[in-house]
Amino acid sequence: MQYTSGIETLGLCMENHVSRPRLRNMWLGLLAGSAAVMYLGLVHPYLMELRYPPGATPLERFNDHSDTALWLWLQLLDFAGGAAAGALVAHWSPRASWRALVLMVVGVLVYTVFAELPHTGSVLRRTIWHLAVAAGVLCGGLLYRWRERRGAETPMRAVPADHVLDLPHTPAWQALLVMAICFGGVIAYSLGSAFGGSGVSGFSDRDFAAIIAQELLPACMALAVLRLNRYPLATLLPKPSWGGLGVGVMLYAATCLASTSVGLLLGEQPAQPIDEMMAQSHVTLYGLLPLALVNAAFEEVFLLAYLQRGLRRFGASNAIGIVILVRLLCYWYQGPVGAAGMLAMGLVFSIYYARTGRLFPVMAAHFVAGLLPFLSTLR
Incomplete structure (x- = not known):
């Protein structure tokens, strides 16, 4: 009682x-x-x-x-x-x-x-x-x-975190297993592309469909593992709201500012692999929109709602550092400049989530970040 x-x-x-x-x-x-x-x-x-x-x-x-x-x-x-x-x-x-x-x-x-x-x-x-x-x-x-x-007669209330009660801590072995299932293949491909010296190619709708499948299948496997371990899957779900969309736009603006600042610090760099990939890409909205949506949900659910929140007992800075490390490894194929920009974006996302516990604005910002760069490649 x-x-x-x-x-x-x-x-x-x-x-x-x-x-x-x-x-x-x-x-x-x-x-x-x-x-x-x-x-x-x-x-x-x-x-x-x-x-x-x-x-x-x-x-x-x-x-x-x-x-x-x-x-x-x-x-x-x-x-x-x-x-x-x-x-x-x-x-x-x-x-x-x-x-x-x-x-x-x-x-x-x-x-x-x-x-x-x-x-x-x-x-x-x-x-x-x-x-x-x-x-x-x-x-x-x-x-x-x-x-x-x-609402003059009622006090304005702070927007609460998505889930306040019954938030589980993630065991280290479980975190390693889930990250290996979800991001192991992506990290292997990213590091192989970065250090293997293989040529780069652009994106197409067929590539986007393959990426969607490569994210949905590991997501189902990871959720099955968590379900078998009696993990409360409902705590991974975001709570959509119109206000969250507005916050997401501002959050994306903050990531652009952070990425631009990092780019200025790095100075002028030679052409990066991601620049060549974008130059060779030809996609349509029918392939781009589903990819941006699935990718935003997949990464933020497992990196923030599961990994960062689950490792909070080790300290916020350590949890954020682990999440950013996973992001960097996943996007290392973009080259040093692209990886640095991803570091800045991941830092903004992780700090916001650590302070608010709200996942939907981060997903909205990630969706915009995955959508806008490809507008110039639409056909």
Whole structure:
């Protein structure tokens, strides 16, 4: 009875935990929103460069960029990033105050007036380019204020981890077995490609289908092993939410910033194997979307929800280090630069999961990370 009462007390404490910041003022709201817009400004050029070969002139980039589907996708990203910025402005500014939100919208509009426009004669595209971020800021702030007003009588609660109670610790032998089943073949291929001197080839829909099968089959085998050992499989499941999608987009932006920082530290490098593979790749959305979805779920469920969380008794830093090591070994075939970028992405994912316990935003960010680089290879 005392054990049950303790669990109930823990649940009540989590339910009553208030996530509203203690200090809220206009300047904090503007600072938070500006930081989000700056992240967006760093991600946008990085994604835009994926469309063009090295050496393309600015005029060539703008002319082609404004007439492609990628440009429209980037405007949607701008709108989503603006919505996240608007929500941050409303979250950190005084309750029911609109000054910070209005100033943020005006500041974004002024910035776009003086920024360089794409070279296109379409008035509609120019208008979309001008208003995408500002409209996102306004919509995000309005939505946050509406939800805040709707729940004015009840305190805002922190989003709990996916699973709070009954989280098992993973025995070392079991972790080794599951990792060998799930990632042993991938690691062997990755190291063989990196050190064996074999030539690289691009990706195709047939390759993507093979990769999906190579992930689903080991996943079923690993889950069967865990089931035989009475592991609570339900604790591996994420809890999807619309808010988690928004957090995933911001998390992906953070991984882009971290990867870009690592690239700047490494300096100019010769052509990497992953660059040659992407140049030779020709895929379709029918092959790309399932792969991005399956790969995101497969890796994050077994690396974060199972391995990192299960090894938490050894300390958060040790658990994160083991997970990052597995990621590096799996992606070593991409070359040193690609592996360094994967290290940065894995570090962001692991730290976020260690602090929040939420898996779905990480899966959403991984899905975007697996989808966007291949947009330039679509046929």
